Amino acid sequence: MGTPLILGIESATSRVGCAIGGPDGVSAARESAEPRRHAESLVPQIAETLEESGVTMADIGVIAVDVGPGLYTGLRVGITTAITLAHALNAAMVSVTSLELVAHEVRRSCTNRRIDAVIDARRGELFHAAFGANGDPISEPAVLDPHDLVTMLANEAPETLLVGDGVEAHSETFAQGGFHTDGSSVYPSAETIVELAVAAAxxxxxxxxxxxxxxxLRGPDAQPIGIVAPEAEPTGETMRTIRREAVARAARERSEQERE
Incomplete structure (x- = not known):
């Protein structure tokens, strides 16, 4: 059995997007950088990528999602949407962290050095993880003060490459530390989620x-998945329509398979 069609969902940072693809690559993708509009943007994006790809929700076999670390409300939107659709479709899931996504984006053109991924955590902090020259993680995801990170890296990895939107947010701090910051505009992307999910599946x-x-990662943000902030839950007619269609199409597909 081949790798199933994958829907990737990204919402951990100020950007929100989705992509559909498989072993042959991504067939359609959408991304929006409008702040605080993840809940309004994501579900219509999914509908658009389905239409552009010429497939239906019933064709999706795996749903992959960025599980963070990231901005709380954005994560709630993406993860809640992904879990809802996976239940409706009886689909398998793949989880990917935002930090490994950022590192993987840069790894394509930088294959022989350590990469430290940093994502803006707001509140004057950063989400951080380090990846070795072979791409394997060499530290656990953590939340750090930028000055503490600079001190740590100056001692253990002064030649590392810093990437992610956290570099731009704290550019002066990293510049003063003398660190390489190529790729500072790199964000996690839904296309990369699909790429990594293909391998995982x-x-x-x-x-x-x-x-x-x-x-x-941060204590105050660590609420159970069942507690949904009102502004984060992607409700509305579009979400209800997708759920209804997902259930109906999956049922039709199962019925057709049973008749064959």
Whole structure:
């Protein structure tokens, strides 16, 4: 059995997007950088990518989502939407962290050095993780003060490449530390989620929707997945329509398969 069609959902930062693809690449993608409009943007984006790809929700076999770390409300939108659709479709899921997405984006053109991914956590802090020259993680995701990170890296990895929107947010601090900051405009993308999810699905590394957990890192943000901020829950007629269509199409597909 081949790798199923994958829907990737990205909402961990100030940007929100989705992509559809498989082993042959991404067939359609959408992204929006409008602040605080994740809930309004994501579901219409999914509908548009389905139409552009010429597929329906019933064709989606895996839903992959960025589980953070990132901005709380954005993560709520993406993860809630992904889990809702996975339950409706009986689809498998893949979780990817925002930090490994940023590192992977840069790894394509930088294959022989350490990469430290930094995402703006607001409140004067950064989400951080380090990845070795082979791409494997060499530190756990953490939330750090930028000055503490500079001190740490000056001691253990002065030649590392810093990437992610956290570089731009704290550019003066990193510049004063003398660090390389190529790729500072890199954000996690839904296209990269699909790329990583293809490999995960092919290796059998999928999970059920009940296994998906957000990676908040910060104590005040670490609320259970069942507690949904009113402004973060993607309700509305579009979401209800997609849910209804997902259930109906999946049922029709199962019925057709049983008749064959």
């Amino acid at each position: 092919a290796a059998g590394k999928t999970v059920g929707p009940d296994s998906i957990r957000p990676l908040y």
